[in-house]
Amino acid sequence: MINTETRELFHLLNQRVRLITKEVNNVLSDHGLYHSQWSIIFCLDQFGPMTQTAIWKYLNVEAPTVTRTLSRMEKNGWIIRKQGEDKRERVIEMTDAAKQKFTAVNEAVDQIEKEMAHPLSSEEIQHLKHLLRKLGATEGE
Amino acid sequence: MINTETRELFHLLNQRVRLITKEVNNVLSDHGLYHSQWSIIFCLDQFGPMTQTAIWKYLNVEAPTVTRTLSRMEKNGWIIRKQGEDKRERVIEMTDAAKQKFTAVNEAVDQIEKEMAHPLSSEEIQHLKHLLRKLGATEGE
DNA sequence: CTCAAATATTTACCTAGCTAAGTAATTTAT
DNA sequence: ATAAATTACTTAGCTAGGTAAATATTTGAG
Numbered sequence: 001m002i003n004t005e006t007r008e009l010f011h012l013l014n015q016r017v018r019l020i021t022k023e024v025n026n027v028l029s030d031h032g033l034y035h036s037q038w039s040i041i042f043c044l045d046q047f048g049p050m051t052q053t054a055i056w057k058y059l060n061v062e063a064p065t066v067t068r069t070l071s072r073m074e075k076n077g078w079i080i081r082k083q084g085e086d087k088r089e090r091v092i093e094m095t096d097a098a099k100q101k102f103t104a105v106n107e108a109v110d111q112i113e114k115e116m117a118h119p120l121s122s123e124e125i126q127h128l129k130h131l132l133r134k135l136g137a138t139e140g141e
Numbered sequence: 142m143i144n145t146e147t148r149e150l151f152h153l154l155n156q157r158v159r160l161i162t163k164e165v166n167n168v169l170s171d172h173g174l175y176h177s178q179w180s181i182i183f184c185l186d187q188f189g190p191m192t193q194t195a196i197w198k199y200l201n202v203e204a205p206t207v208t209r210t211l212s213r214m215e216k217n218g219w220i221i222r223k224q225g226e227d228k229r230e231r232v233i234e235m236t237d238a239a240k241q242k243f244t245a246v247n248e249a250v251d252q253i254e255k256e257m258a259h260p261l262s263s264e265e266i267q268h269l270k271h272l273l274r275k276l277g278a279t280e281g282e
Numbered sequence: 283c284t285c286a287a288a289t290a291t292t293t294a295c296c297t298a299g300c301t302a303a304g305t306a307a308t309t310t311a312t
Numbered sequence: 313a314t315a316a317a318t319t320a321c322t323t324a325g326c327t328a329g330g331t332a333a334a335t336a337t338t339t340g341a342g
Contacts, residue, residue, distance in 0.1 A: 002251045005266050006258045010161060011180075012273050015201045017158040018299070020151060020277050025300080025327090036328060039152075053290060060156045065329060067292060072327085088290040088337045110143045116277040117147045125146050128272040131265055132153050136160050136257040159329070166297090166330080177298060194320060206299060208322060213297080229307045229320040 020116060027112045031105045037073050038109065040066070041094065044079070045102055049093040051084060161257060168253045172246045178214055179250065181207070182235065185220070186243055190234040192225060 024035050033041070043058055044050065056066040070092060073079045078098045081090040094102070117125060165176050174182070184199055185191065197207040211233060214220045219239045222231040235243070258266060 002247060003255055003258075005263065005270075006254045007251070009258065009266055009270050009273075010165075010254055012270055013154075013158055013161065014180075016273050016276055017154055018201065020154065022300075023277065024151075034327060039155075051290080060159065061328090062330060063291065064293080064331085069328075084290095086290080086338070090291075106143060110148070113147045113151055114144055117144075117150065119275040120272065122146065124272055124275070125150055128269070128276070129146075129150050129153055131261065131269040131272070132150075132157050134260040134265070135157055135269070136164065163330075175297060192320080202298090203300060204321065205301085205323080210298075225320095227308070227320080231321075 023112055023116060024109065027108050028105070031101060031108065032076065033078075033105065036061075036065075036069055037078065038105065040069060040073065040092075041078060041098060041102065041105070044092060044094045045099075045106075049082075049091050051089045051091055053089065055092065164253055164257060165250065168249050169246070172242060172249065173217065174219075174246065177202075177206075177210055178219065179246065181210060181214065181233075182219060182239060182243065182246070185233060185235045186240075186247075190223075190232050192230045192232055194230065196233065 021035050024038075028034060028038055039059055040055060043055055047054070047058075052063065052066050052070065055070075056063050059066070070079060070081065074081060077095055079092050080095055081092055083089075084091045120128065162176050165179075169175060169179055180200055181196060184196055188195070188199075193204065193207050193211065196211075197204050200207070211220060211222065215222060218236055220233050221236055222233055224230075225232045261269065
């Protein structure tokens with residue numbers, strides 16, 4: 001006996017995330033960024049210079065994904081990589097150019113996010129977050 | 142003034158969907174399928190033979206994505222493509238092998254989905270779906 | 283002190299989103 | 313009837329997830 005409600009939920013989740021990513025990418029393209037690149041910039045702004053491990057752990061993404069994205073960002077002048085004290089690690093910093101552009105991008109992303117979240121009240125957003133946190137929470141997360 | 146609540150919501154959404162896709166892919170790998178391939182098989186089981194356009198419209202994905210995924214599935218013996226009456230279109234059918242495997246895969250996916258949704262009550266799942274449908278709903282969807 | 287285990291990053295190779303542009307068949311308008 | 317527009321699908325090329333395995337450095341056990 002298959003649970004149709006659950007299946008619909010996951011189907012819907014996938015669709016929504018794709019749609020949202022698309023919208024955000026569309027806004028970001030004006031600034032020469034992609035969604036995942038922006039998430040790294042945002043991270044760096046929030047926490048300051050950090051190692052790649054800190055980044056992928058925070059973003060919940062695998063290390064090779066971050067390696068590749070950072071290469072692109074370095075090539076495009078968004079970040080620089082410095083060797084850490086521990087010579088295995090590389091510390092990632094935003095470039096001055098990135099810092100200058102940050103505010104504008106941040107506001108553009110905020111605007112599209114607000115727009116997409118607009119049909120939901122503040123309480124509904126809280127509730128939605130609550131439900132999402134419960135979904136798929138197997139162990140200590 | 143940036144809306145932190147909203148930003149956290151989208152961050153959480155992304156994380157959850159990645160985590161879920163990973164879990165589902167993990168289960169599906171036992172059956173030689175990936176998430177997106179399974180979604181097509183599921184679609185075909187539900188609606189019977191259908192054109193590629195019908196598939197990508199249902200899945201809310203772009204046409205080239207479906208083209209590529211179907212090629213892989215055809216190569217692996219999951220589906221066959223027949224020419225439609227309208228010679229532009231190709232009608233996609235599950236192979237007999239796929240039909241035979243369907244039930245087992247369907248149950249495996251259902252189980253992991255139930256597991257992931259387990260922390261949520263039936264009402265919470267309904268509510269979550271309701272909230273997701275409202276999120277990012279700009280025009281007539 | 284030395285050598286094995288752990289850690290940080292990378293490389294190679296999958297799948298799967300997307301857009302832009304191309305081809306072939308069908309519709310539609312003139 | 314014919315040419316233009318639309319539709320179905322494909323190809324090429326980009327980004328970004330993932331895993332498995334390699335390299336370099338550090339840590340730790342004996």
